[in-house]
């Protein structure tokens with residue numbers, strides 16, 4: 001089994017990710033997150049929010065509607081050829097393939113001849129209103145970014161920020177991808193974490209460089225292996241329709257280096273377009289010079305699901321007979337697991353439950369009393385739990401417990417009363 005298969009199968013077996021609509025044979029490009037998956041996803045989103053919104057003075061949060069006035073997507077260029085995949089259809093089996101997925105000039109499924117390239121728009125259509133015709137046609141958002149642009153004036157009017165400042169949002173995006181695949185890498189429903197950072201035009205390049213650094217630093221906090229991340233500058237001729245320059249942070253996936261995080265210089269493309277289509281002036285007035293400015297925008301944009309998958313791939317470790325997810329404790333589904341040494345000694349179980357319930361007030365904690373200790377360690381290693389606490393006979397005598405570390409398998413005795421501080425200190429070490 002290669003790494004992709006190992007991680008995909010672990011995700012299903014241990015309740016991280018299930019195929020969407022599985023009992024009906026699935027539905028390509030849609031995934032459901034199980035209890036452990038949702039825990040990891042929430043940790044990723046909370047950490048991002050903390051780094052990109054909470055600790056900063058200059059970023060405002062937003063949670064906008066998924067469905068917007070269809071004019072938004074006309075203005076942004078998404079209904080046109082800018083948001084379309086170049087496709088070629090096989091004349092024999094009629095399967096469609098993205099041009100950029102093709103290695104040879106024939107159908108990868110049956111070897112048949114391919115048609116010329118055609119553009120296929122990937123916005124997901126829906127109807128809002130009483131009839132299903134053009135008058136009620138709209139779209140599920142293809143990116144979260146547009147809602148930020150159309151709310152700029154609201155943020156200016158209510159918070160009066162000064163340039164530079166940003167608006168951040170986490171939310172679902174939908175794309176009718178022609179070839180969803182590579183597990184969560186390319187799906188049709190996914191979540192994005194996006195920031196639009198508004199700057200004075202002259203400050204654009206400097207801010208762009210700063211945000212590239214900041215995003216990489218965030219990934220270092222999250223804890224990737226050295227050498228698995230790199231910058232990739234998009235060549236001018238391959239830039240998206242809105243971009244004046246884009247650098248990706250790429251991850252070294254098992255199928256090759258590929259985009260994890262895009263950092264784009266959108267200049268004033270979006271604001272100018274929305275001003276034109278809405279008839280509203282989307283300008284910022286400089287408080288000192290009174291000059292009206294059309295701000296430029298730096299956009300760091302990353303997919304939660306793609307980040308999730310890369311983190312699990314990166315963390316997957318085999319050492320001898322042991323398999324474990326070397327996930328940062330800031331990301332792992334549980335911070336700690338608690339076990340009584342044996343399940344049939346009432347006194348041990350009672351003390352262990354007290355310790356567990358107390359830890360649960362401060363951390364995400366898991367309880368396990370099945371099988372022997374060795375098996376329980378294995379089960380926790382496989383889902384990435386960084387620390388296991390065992391309550392044994394010595395606990396009843398001197399109030400200490402065993403804390404076992406996932407990465408080193410080393411064990412130490414810690415006073416049960418000190419556990420809260422012990423784990424809080426350990427988690428603090430991880431935050432830069």
Ligand code: GAP
Nearest residue numbers: 143145185186187190260261262301302303306
């Ligand atoms: N607002 C800019 C924007 O949407 P993008 O490069 O199309 O740019 C940004 O998407 C990020 O969203 C990507 O770097 C990737 O992490 C994630 N993403 C894009 N399409 C995706 C898909 N089909 N499935 C999963 N994640 C996707």
